[in-house]
Amino acid sequence: TQMTRVADQQKCLAFSKMQGAGNDFLLVNGAVFGPLTDPSGLARELCARRTSVGADGLILVEPVQACGADVRVRFWNPDGQEAATCGNGTRCAASFALAEGLAADEMVIDTKSGHIAARVSGDNVRLRYSADPTINLDATVSGPDGPRHGHRVEIGNFHFVIPVDTLPEEAIEPECRPLRYAAEFGEEGANIHLVEVLDRHSIRIRTYERGVEAETLACGSGSMSSAIALCAAGRVDSPVAVETRSGDMLTIRFERRDDGGFTLLELEGPARLVYTGELER
Numbered sequence: 001t002q003m004t005r006v007a008d009q010q011k012c013l014a015f016s017k018m019q020g021a022g023n024d025f026l027l028v029n030g031a032v033f034g035p036l037t038d039p040s041g042l043a044r045e046l047c048a049r050r051t052s053v054g055a056d057g058l059i060l061v062e063p064v065q066a067c068g069a070d071v072r073v074r075f076w077n078p079d080g081q082e083a084a085t086c087g088n089g090t091r092c093a094a095s096f097a098l099a100e101g102l103a104a105d106e107m108v109i110d111t112k113s114g115h116i117a118a119r120v121s122g123d124n125v126r127l128r129y130s131a132d133p134t135i136n137l138d139a140t141v142s143g144p145d146g147p148r149h150g151h152r153v154e155i156g157n158f159h160f161v162i163p164v165d166t167l168p169e170e171a172i173e174p175e176c177r178p179l180r181y182a183a184e185f186g187e188e189g190a191n192i193h194l195v196e197v198l199d200r201h202s203i204r205i206r207t208y209e210r211g212v213e214a215e216t217l218a219c220g221s222g223s224m225s226s227a228i229a230l231c232a233a234g235r236v237d238s239p240v241a242v243e244t245r246s247g248d249m250l251t252i253r254f255e256r257r258d259d260g261g262f263t264l265l266e267l268e269g270p271a272r273l274v275y276t277g278e279l280e281r
Contacts, residue, residue, distance in 0.1 A: 004119035015046075016096055017053065017274040019126070020088035022217025022246025022276065026055045027096045030062025040080035046279070047078035053277070056212050057086060061093050063102050069110035070103040077211025085113040087220020087267050091125040094118035095271040113156030126268040131155055133225070133262055135232050141182040148179060151233065153225035155265075158190040161222075161229045167196045167204050172215050176208035182259045191219060202241040203230065215241075218244035220267050225253035228262045 016027045027048055028036065036042060043058040057075055064072040073093045075083040091107060097103040097119045109116045117128040136152040141160065150162040160179065168175075176192040192208040205226055208218040227240040231254070241251040250269040254262045 002274055005242060012278040012280050014276065014278050015053075016099075016276050017055065018092040018096060018271060019274055020091045020218065020220065020271040021244045021248035021250055021269050022271035023088035023092075023219065024055045025057050025059050025086075025089050025090060026053060027059045027061060027091050029096075029100050029102070030060045031100075031102060034060055034062050036060060036228035039074070039076050039081070043076035043078060044080040049148055053279075054214055056209070057083070057089055059086075059089050059093050059096075061097050061100070061102060062250070064110055067110055067115075068108060069115055070107040071097045072110045074112070079211050079213065082112075083157060084097065085111050085116075085221060087127070087224060088218055088271070089220070090116055090118070091220065091267065091269065091271040092129055094120050094125050094127070095123075095273070099273070111156075119146075120271075123270050123272050124268065125271045126266060127220075127268070128157075129265040131265060133228060133265070135229055135262075137229070137233055139181060139184075140183040143182065144178045152190070153229050155221055155225055157221060158184070158185060158188060159193060159222050159225035160190045161193045161195055161226045163230065163233075163235075164194050164196055167194055167206055168211075172206050176215075177213070180208055180210050191222050193219070193222045193226050195230065197230060197235050198243075200235075200237050201239060202243070203227070204243040206245055209215075215245065217246065218250065220250065220269075223250045224252050224254075224265060224267055228254055230264070231256065231262075232260070 047055045105120045119136040133155040139152040139156045153159045197205040223242040230236045240252040255264045
C-alpha cells in the first residue's frame with residue numbers, strides 16, 4: 001500500500017528509468033517519496049554512468065493542488081544543477097504521471113519555466129508550450145579556433161544552434177565543449193546543437209548538453225530551438241521532423257506571429273519505460 005511504501009522510503013527509493021528519443025531519465029513519484037532529501041546529491045549519485053544507474057537527469061513528479069496544473073515536475077542534471085525545463089524529460093514525466101495515477105492522459109504540467117500542456121497516447125507524448133522564445137539570429141561566439149556563427153535561442157534554457165552542411169560522424173565533444181563555455185553565454189553557458197537541414201520540413205541534429213557535459217542522443221528543447229531558429233532564418237517551415245542521434249524522430253510544430261515571434265510551440269515523440277527499480281539507502 002501507499003502507506004507501507006511511505007514507511008519504507010527510508011530503506012529504499014523506487015524509481016522508473018524512462019527514455020524519450022534516447023534521452024534517458026530517472027523518475028520518482030513525489031506523492032510517495034517527495035520531497036527528496038538533497039536531490040542535487042542524489043542526481044550526481046544516480047545519474048553517473050558505469051558507476052551507478054546512469055541517466056541524463058533525475059526528475060521528481062508530484063501532484064499539485066494549485067496554480068492550474070495537475071502535476072509539478074522538477075529536473076536535476078547529472079552535475080546536480082536544477083534545470084528550469086527539459087523537453088524530453090517533460091514528455092517522460094507526462095507518461096510517468098499517467099502510469100502512476102497522478103494525472104489523466106491530458107494534463108497540465110507545472111515547471112519552473114511555466115506551464116506545459118501534455119497529451120499521452122500510448123508511447124507517444126505531445127507537449128504544447130506557453131513559452132515565448134527569444135531568438136538572436138546570426139550571433140557570434142568565441143571558440144578555440146576562432147569565432148563561430150549561429151543562432152542563440154532562449155526557451156526556458158539557453159541554446160546555440162549552428163547550421164552545418166553535413167553533420168560530422170566523429171565525436172562532437174572536442175568542438176562543442178569549448179563553445180558551451182563561451183564567454184558570450186555568461187556563467188550558465190548554453191547547449192550546443194549542430195544542425196543539418198534536409199529540406200523545408202526535416203532536419204538532423206547532434207547535441208552537446210550542459211549539465212550532462214557530453215553528447216546526448218536527443219534534446220527536446222534543443223530540437224524546438226533549432227526548428228524555430230531555422231524558420232526565423234527562412235530555411236524551414238512547420239511542421240519540422242527532427243532526426244535525433246538515437247534514430248528516433250521528434251516532431252516540432254509552431255505558428256509564426258505577425259511580429260515574427262512564435263506561438264503554439266509543440267514537441268511530439270516517443271517516451272518509453274525502460275525498467276523500474278528500487279535503490280537501497
